[in-house]
Amino acid sequence: MNELERKIVIDDEEYDVSEFEIETQMHVARVAELRQEIARLKVDLNEREVVLGAYEEAIIKAVKPVEGEEPEAQVVQ
Structure with a gap:
């Protein structure tokens, strides 16, 4: 993750993703x-x-x- 991706905003509150549990970090990356x-x-x-x-x-x-x-294509029967 680059610097911008390390922060996320949820309900107008900013969070540092590196402080999340590994599983939550994986969810953020997957999103x-x-x-x-x-x-x-x-x-x-x-x-x-x-x-x-x-x-x-x-x-x-x-x-x-x-x-x-002239028509471009003709039907052949």
Whole structure:
């Protein structure tokens, strides 16, 4: 943990994590890891939503081309 992570605030009161029992220190560290993972997952989700939107737009263009344009894809039976 760096200097900033050694202090936590609970109900407006600051605590020095190094004074906690080892198990509690482990919980604090795990909470920090989980928050970082959640942040990464949110970024991943946002990126996937952009990619999903691009695919959806490609499907729409293929199914309903702009008037005057040739369809990009045709169904073969």
